[in-house]
Amino acid sequence: MDSVEEIIERMRQACGVNSDVELAKYLGLSRSNAISSWKTRGSKPYAYCEIVSEQEGVTMDWLLTGKEPKHRGKMTTALDQQEMRLLDMIEQLSEENRREILSRIESMYSANQQAKRIEELESRLMELSKKIS
Structure with a gap:
């Protein structure tokens, strides 16, 4: 599994935002420093990854490890x-x-x-x- 920073970066990619502050707003977090505290503590935001997965149609595997397929339900061609x-x-x-x-x-x-x-x-x-x- 990748580092918290890498996971957060993929979350930003999936949500189409460029910063941790924008990601916090997207996730409805009231504390703007919530994401930086994840990084400091090294805690992986599994619950928020599930939210991003559901809302953006990306796989949990991709969010957590970067492994393809990125999108859920991707048809094999x-x-x-x-x-x-x-x-x-x-x-x-x-x-x-x-x-x-x-x-x-x-x-x-x-x-x-x-x-x-x-x-x-x-x-x-x-x-x-x-x-x-």
Whole structure:
């Protein structure tokens, strides 16, 4: 299970707020220092996690540990099944092979991002060319 700070951060994410004060207001806490006292004491706010889970449709598991799925009732798609298959295969590899795969995926991702950026720039260039002519 994660630290109180990490749990509170996920609670803020789920509720769409940026600060502990906003989270306290969202949760209807009358004391603005309630959340800081959770952090000081290291007490995990299970009851408030249940409230956030119910109101925002996120899983308790995600709030408490950060593990997916984040949302309750998330339907399994073909892509999700492929991801699970990949994870199962990766878990069976040595640490060295895992690092190599991660490196290759990062390279592919970077190349993909660059290709998208080039496409965007080409599109903008075409638009500008039309405006000039």
